[in-house]
Amino acid sequence: VLQTESTEDFTPAPGARIQVQSVLYNNEPRAIERAFDSLARAADLAISDDIVGSVVWRIGDASPIRTFSDEQLAALQARDPNSVWIDYQWFGENTGSARGHNVLADGATADYLLIQNPDVIHSPRTLHELLDGFHHSPVGMVEAKQLPIEHPKEYDRHTGETGWATTACALIPRKLFEQLDGFDSESFFLYCDDVDFSWKVRLAGYRVIFQPSACVFHDKKLSTAGAWQPSSAEIYYSAEAALFLAHKWSRDDIVDSVLAMFQGSEDSTYTKAAASFVSARDEGRLVARLDPSNRIAVFDDGLYTKHRYPL
Amino acid sequence: VTNQAPELFYDNVFGHVLALLKTHRRPVADGARTETIHLDIGDADAVMAEHIERELGVTYVALVASAEIAAALRERGIEAHVGSVAGADTDAALLREVVGARTLQSISMIDNLSQSAHPTGVLSSIRALMLEHRCELVLSVPNVTHWNVGFKLAFGIWDYTHEGLLDDSHSTFFSRTNLLKTLTVSGLRTFDADDVELEYSDQAFPEQHPALARGTELNAFLRQLRRQSGPDDTVNQFVWMCTASEPNSATLTVSVKEPARPFLSIVMRTQGRRIASMREAFTSLAGQDDTDFEVIVVGHRLGLDELKDVERVIDDNPAWLRERTRLLKLDHGTRVTPLNHGFAAANGEYIAILDDDDIPFANWVSTFVELADERPGAIARAVAVRQDIENVSVLSRPGIRTEGAPERIYPPVFDFLEHLSYNSTPPISVAFPRGPFHDLKIVFDETLETTEDWDYLMRVAAITGVHSSPAITSIYHWWKTGESSRTEHSKDDWDKNHTAILRKLDQTTMLLPYGVAKDVREWLLDRRGMTDRDVKQLQNENLRMLKLQRVWEILDSSSWRAAGVLRLPGVLLRRGRRIKASTYLNYSAEALDQVIGELERSRSWTMTSAFRRRG
Numbered sequence: 003v004l005q006t007e008s009t010e011d012f013t014p015a016p017g018a019r020i021q022v023q024s025v026l027y028n029n030e031p032r033a034i035e036r037a038f039d040s041l042a043r044a045a046d047l048a049i050s051d052d053i054v055g056s057v058v059w060r061i062g063d064a065s066p067i068r069t070f071s072d073e074q075l076a077a078l079q080a081r082d083p084n085s086v087w088i089d090y091q092w093f094g095e096n097t098g099s100a101r102g103h104n105v106l107a108d109g110a111t112a113d114y115l116l117i118q119n120p121d122v123i124h125s126p127r128t129l130h131e132l133l134d135g136f137h138h139s140p141v142g143m144v145e146a147k148q149l150p151i152e153h154p155k156e157y158d159r160h161t162g163e164t165g166w167a168t169t170a171c172a173l174i175p176r177k178l179f180e181q182l183d184g185f186d187s188e189s190f191f192l193y194c195d196d197v198d199f200s201w202k203v204r205l206a207g208y209r210v211i212f213q214p215s216a217c218v219f220h221d222k223k224l225s226t227a228g229a230w231q232p233s234s235a236e237i238y239y240s241a242e243a244a245l246f247l248a249h250k251w252s253r254d255d256i257v258d259s260v261l262a263m264f265q266g267s268e269d270s271t272y273t274k275a276a277a278s279f280v281s282a283r284d285e286g287r288l289v290a291r292l293d294p295s296n297r298i299a300v301f302d303d304g305l306y307t308k309h310r311y312p313l
Numbered sequence: 314v315t316n317q318a319p320e321l322f323y324d325n326v327f328g329h330v331l332a333l334l335k336t337h338r339r340p341v342a343d344g345a346r347t348e349t350i351h352l353d354i355g356d357a358d359a360v361m362a363e364h365i366e367r368e369l370g371v372t373y374v375a376l377v378a379s380a381e382i383a384a385a386l387r388e389r390g391i392e393a394h395v396g397s398v399a400g401a402d403t404d405a406a407l408l409r410e411v412v413g414a415r416t417l418q419s420i421s422m423i424d425n426l427s428q429s430a431h432p433t434g435v436l437s438s439i440r441a442l443m444l445e446h447r448c449e450l451v452l453s454v455p456n457v458t459h460w461n462v463g464f465k466l467a468f469g470i471w472d473y474t475h476e477g478l479l480d481d482s483h484s485t486f487f488s489r490t491n492l493l494k495t496l497t498v499s500g501l502r503t504f505d506a507d508d509v510e511l512e513y514s515d516q517a518f519p520e521q522h523p524a525l526a527r528g529t530e531l532n533a534f535l536r537q538l539r540r541q542s543g544p545d546d547t548v549n550q551f552v553w554m555c556t557a558s559e560p561n562s563a564t565l566t567v568s569v570k571e572p573a574r575p576f577l578s579i580v581m582r583t584q585g586r587r588i589a590s591m592r593e594a595f596t597s598l599a600g601q602d603d604t605d606f607e608v609i610v611v612g613h614r615l616g617l618d619e620l621k622d623v624e625r626v627i628d629d630n631p632a633w634l635r636e637r638t639r640l641l642k643l644d645h646g647t648r649v650t651p652l653n654h655g656f657a658a659a660n661g662e663y664i665a666i667l668d669d670d671d672i673p674f675a676n677w678v679s680t681f682v683e684l685a686d687e688r689p690g691a692i693a694r695a696v697a698v699r700q701d702i703e704n705v706s707v708l709s710r711p712g713i714r715t716e717g718a719p720e721r722i723y724p725p726v727f728d729f730l731e732h733l734s735y736n737s738t739p740p741i742s743v744a745f746p747r748g749p750f751h752d753l754k755i756v757f758d759e760t761l762e763t764t765e766d767w768d769y770l771m772r773v774a775a776i777t778g779v780h781s782s783p784a785i786t787s788i789y790h791w792w793k794t795g796e797s798s799r800t801e802h803s804k805d806d807w808d809k810n811h812t813a814i815l816r817k818l819d820q821t822t823m824l825l826p827y828g829v830a831k832d833v834r835e836w837l838l839d840r841r842g843m844t845d846r847d848v849k850q851l852q853n854e855n856l857r858m859l860k861l862q863r864v865w866e867i868l869d870s871s872s873w874r875a876a877g878v879l880r881l882p883g884v885l886l887r888r889g890r891r892i893k894a895s896t897y898l899n900y901s902a903e904a905l906d907q908v909i910g911e912l913e914r915s916r917s918w919t920m921t922s923a924f925r926r927r928g
Contacts, residue, residue: 040599043631123600125592126629131710138708149597150672150788152715159714162707214705214712217593219600221675226783228698228721311718 009140009207012175014113014133017055020045021112021176022086024120025102026063031070033121034061035078040124042082048129049085057085057129060106061120063092099169100195101187107179115176117169117196122148123219124171131216132173135162142178142208143200146171146216151224156308157212164212165300165307166200171218174203182206188289189250192235194243197306201251201298234271241275244304246282251299252291319358327360329507329552330421330451334369337449337505337554339418341370349416350374352408354398354439355425357382362391371418376411400434408442417446423453424550427483433565436499443501443557450501450555453509457486460539460546461516464524467535477515478549489545491565492553500560503553511549533822538776542753575637576685577606577678577744578661582651583669585612585619589704589711590670590790591626597672599634603679608638608667609658611651615642649765652757656750663693663744666766670702671741672788680786681744688780690746692773694727695786697742703793716793725783729774729829730836733818735811736767739789749773758817761810768814775823853902860905865894867912 022041026034041059048054063069070078070090079088097105107115116132125131128146135144138161145167147153157164182202185195200210225231232240241264248256257279264276282288293299300307321327334351341349350372351365362373375393377383386393396407420439429435439450455478462478465471473481487495496503523529539546579598583591598608612623620642627638643654656664663685667673677695684693698719705714723737731737749755753776757769825833897908 036600036604039631039633040596043629047629123596125596126631127592134710135708147712149593149600150674151719154715154718157707159705160707211708213707213710214714215589215707215710217596217712219596219675221600223674223676224698224719224721224785226696226721226725226785228719228785310716313718 009142010175010177011139012136012141012178013139014053014136016052018053018114018133019055019112020057020114020116020129020173021107021110022057022059022116022118023103023106024059024061024118025097025099025106026061026065026069026120027096028065029069029120031074031078034069035081037121037123038078038081038086038088040126042085043126044124044128044130045085046082047126048133051130053133054129056087056112058087058089058112060089060110061091062097062102062106063090064096064098064102065092066096068092098187098191100185100190100192103169103195104184104187107176107184110176112176115174115179116171117174118171118218119220121220122171125217125219128171128216128218131213135173135211135213136175138209138211140208141211142175142203142206143167144173144211144213144216145169146218147212147214149217149219151222151313152214154309154311154313155212155305156310161209162211162213163209165210166197167210167212169196169199170220171216172196174199178203178206178208186250186289188287189246190243192239192243194240194247194306197243198247198250201293204298205293238271238275241272242278245275245279246288247299247306248301249279249283249288250290250292251301252294252296253299253301256301319360321360321364324509326423326453326509326550326552327364329509329550330423330453331361331364331368333451333505333507333552333554334365334419334421337419338369341418345416346370347372348414349418350412351418352376352411352420354420354422355428356421356423359386359389359391359393361421362386362389369418372415374411376408398435398438399429400431400438404435404438405441408438409445412442412446417442417448419448420450421452422450424455424480426452426454427480427485427487430484432485432495433499436496436501437560440500440557451552452555453550453552454487454492455480455483455550456488456508456545456548458488458543458545459511459514459516459549460536461514461525463539463546464532464535465516465522468522468524470522472516472518474515479516487551489548489551492551494563494565496553496555497561497563498565500558501555502558503555505554507552508545508548509550509552510547512547514549530822534824537822538753541755572660574747575605575607575661576603576663576682578655578659578664578747579606579608579667580652580655580659580664581608581610581667581669582648582655583610583612583615583623585615585623587669588622588626590702590713591623592629593672593713594667594669595626595630595634597674597677598667599631600675601673601678602675603682604633605682606637606678607659607661608634609655610638610640611655612640612642613646613648613651614644647759647762649757649759649761652765652769653759656745656756659747659750661747663746664750665744666740668741670790670792671697672790673741674786674788676784677786680782680784684780684782685744685746688778690748691777692727692746692770692779693744694738694779694781695742695784696721696723696725696782697739697787697789698785699723699739699789699791701793702790719788721785723789726781727774727779728832729779729826730832732767732771732774734815736764736770738767738770739787740766740770741787741789743770743779745769745773746777749776761813763807763810764814765810768817771814771818772821774826775821778826857900857902857905860902860909861894861897861900863909864897864905864912867909868894 045057075090103117132144132146135141148170153168155164186198190198203210223231244260245257248260261276264272267273351369352374353361354376357377359375365373373391375386375391376396377393378397380395383393383395394411398404426432426435443450459478473479475481517525523531524535526532610627612620615623627635627640641654641658643651663681680695681693698721700719701716702713703716705712727738755772757765761768897905
């Protein structure tokens with residue numbers, strides 16, 4: 003499927019069926035309730051306008067303990083029994099996001115998969131705005147803008163075309179997701195699975211669109227100095243993913259320089275990430291390489307596409 | 314009420330009552346004068362008697378408390394009856410007996426109502442008579458909310474006097490609100506008023522009490538607050554003209570229990586032109602950790618299309634958010650008017666401004682809650698970051714694009730002194746307690762076209778103080794392109810408003826907030842240190858200016874100009890160029906000394922010394 007020149011038209015038909023899917027990990031139930039309310043409203047409006055036919059929210063719970071009991075799930079569903087059908091499963095293990103989403107997508111029959119963080123708040127017309135992107139074929143992925151902190155990556159002001167899409171909230175045709183074998187859970191646990199998937203979409207000849215008119219609220223905190231505050235998990239898994247991504251997308255030069263930098267770091271987070279990659283490499287666990295001519299992938303000082311401003 | 318020997322003057326209560334009666338008098342035929350009467354209830358001195366007969370052309374009839382008083386009045390040729398209206402069943406018979414078969418033109422009751430423990434009964438009895446004769450009542454009632462009484466009470470002083478505002482015979486004390494309620498319950502409606510104003514009442518003692526004495530800071534501070542917080546600070550007596558109407562069942566007392574309020578009222582101004590950013594603002598509200606808020610959208614001068622767009626944004630929201638959002642439409646006023654409109658409609662304990670292009674983080678409301686819990690009643694202030702945005706249209710769908718990282722340019726703690734010069738608190742970063750607006754009537758100044766939020770912030774901060782959190786809780790957006798208050802107004806407008814606010818601050822007596830004295834002291838010490846350096850610099854500069862002036866004098870002197878022919882290029886510092894004073898503007902004092910020396914030694918100068926002596 004990869005590197006094909008012929009693309010499919012994923013223009014939505016009226017009454018499109020959408021499977022929203024989220025992987026939970028120790029999220030606060032109250033945050034999920036707010037997210038459900040907003041999704042239900044977006045679904046309600048899209049269904050009323052016959053843009054969408056049905057919406058199911060498939061939730062995979064990777065937390066050590068179930069986030070929702072059956073009673074709590076019933077209460078969550080009761081907040082709006084008509085617009086969104088909740089389909090919850092407890093994984094019983096921490097799958098990470100890539101594998102978790104693959105499991106959730108397995109057996110799906112919907113026309114589109116909306117990959118999203120479980121706590122994002124939809125603006126009421128998010129589904130309208132995201133689906134609209136697929137009217138501009140060939141499009142393989144449409145991403146919503148995040149609030150309050152917008153991702154600073156560059157996108158075309160008119161077409162929305164961008165290097166990669168975050169899956170904090172992004173819509174993908176289910177068929178394309180399957181054709182591309184979903185997320186690469188062999189290489190990625192938490193981060194960069196979306197970068198990798200976006201690049202696969204582009205490699206297959208589709209555009210990845212950033213649509214700012216579709217906005218979702220996905221809360222972030224800034225330090226009191228106004229700086230971005232990544233968690234230690236974010237730092238570790240981002241570092242690890244950087245190596246796997248560079249390898250997969252045929253950039254040995256990046257692998258070498260990043261590996262050397264991480265291995266020489268005084269921060270154990272980075273040495274640990276380097277060790278993880280080396281061990282996978284030594285054990286022959288690295289996946290097949292893509293894009294040997296470096297047409298798609300961008301590695302720009304730790305960024306995977308051009309950014310408009312540093313954050 | 315304070316007159317030792319009561320007389321009617323145009324500016325006392327009798328004069329005011331008479332003025333109202335004259336304004337609303339009905340013509341009386343000459344032949345009917347003796348059959349048409351004015352009934353004055355309770356004035357033992359019948360101060361208005363002769364004036365009423367002469368100026369209104371009706372017969373003055375007094376109803377007084379004792380036979381002795383009545384006898385004295387009769388000696389003056391005044392018709393006087395004995396009795397009092399006390400709200401009893403016998404009132405009606407008494408009043409009918411006094412009036413008899415005559416026509417009752419009007420009734421007055423001056424400073425008597427307060428003596429009754431049942432004022433509604435008294436007024437109801439009078440109303441019955443008013444209905445029978447279709448006549449009006451002029452009522453005068455001492456005002457217990459006069460600033461003299463209020464300020465003394467604030468310091469624990471409550472002085473009864475033999476007569477006056479706190480007459481020891483008073484059983485009921487009236488404010489404007491009570492009096493209005495009492496009239497309403499009694500079936501009376503006021504339609505004209507001519508209140509007696511007294512800057513200093515009979516309660517203005519002890520004269521040297523700091524709250525009362527005219528020249529104290531305490532007095533100035535309290536008076537400016539009292540003046541703006543409500544009417545009647547200088548009203549000595551309410552003098553109201555009333556007509557009979559339907560009694561209303563309003564209760565005279567107020568409930569101690571406050572109505573259930575949301576914590577926060579969020580006032581959002583919109584002109585309906587920023588729908589994309591308004592959606593973002595609402596989406597951010599839908600993601601708040603603490604949802605104990607209501608939203609008041611004030612649509613200002615919305616056309617039909619804009620109105621539909623705004624209504625749609627609101628209607629699109631999830632039910633819980635939609636249900637706590639109100640849209641108020643406003644078609645008049647400046648861009649500041651919607652703030653007053655929104656604040657007036659706010660039910661919340663605190664009120665925040667969220668413009669339709671700003672973005673709160675999830676902890677925006679919850680941080681305000683924490684701050685208000687820690688210091689109830691103070692302004693709650695967190696930190697906003699600033700970020701540039703602009704409109705964008707991707708695949709023809711309108712959206713908002715950020716253009717630059719969020720910048721942490723506003724200080725983490727509110728600095729009162731700094732804010733006396735300029736504002737570093739965007740409106741989205743504060744929540745105001747409701748009291749200053751609703752209780753003290755501190756409203757936004759609608760004469761300001763810009764920076765109205767700074768003006769309001771300072772006037773409230775000077776009273777409530779500000780409790781700060783360094784947490785970043787919001788994004789204050791600046792439009793890189795497109796219309797905003799920054800682009801709608803010229804720099805001149807901004808400067809003008811800035812100056813106006815500084816002037817207002819300069820004219821205000823303020824409390825120095827807790828801890829600020831230390832800041833002032835440190836600032837003064839620092840300033841003194843700087844002044845020493847500044848003084849040296851200033852002295853140097855003055856010296857330099859004197860020398861520059863000397864250069865100027867030489868070059869500008871008629872003798873120098875006259876000697877032009879004598880000047881030879883190259884004899885002075887600027888070889889080969891024409892010598893001009895402006896050449897030396899930035900020269901140091903030492904360099905100027907050298908220039909002056911050379912000029913003075915130059916041939917042009919020495920040879921023209923004759924001119925100078927004459928000049």
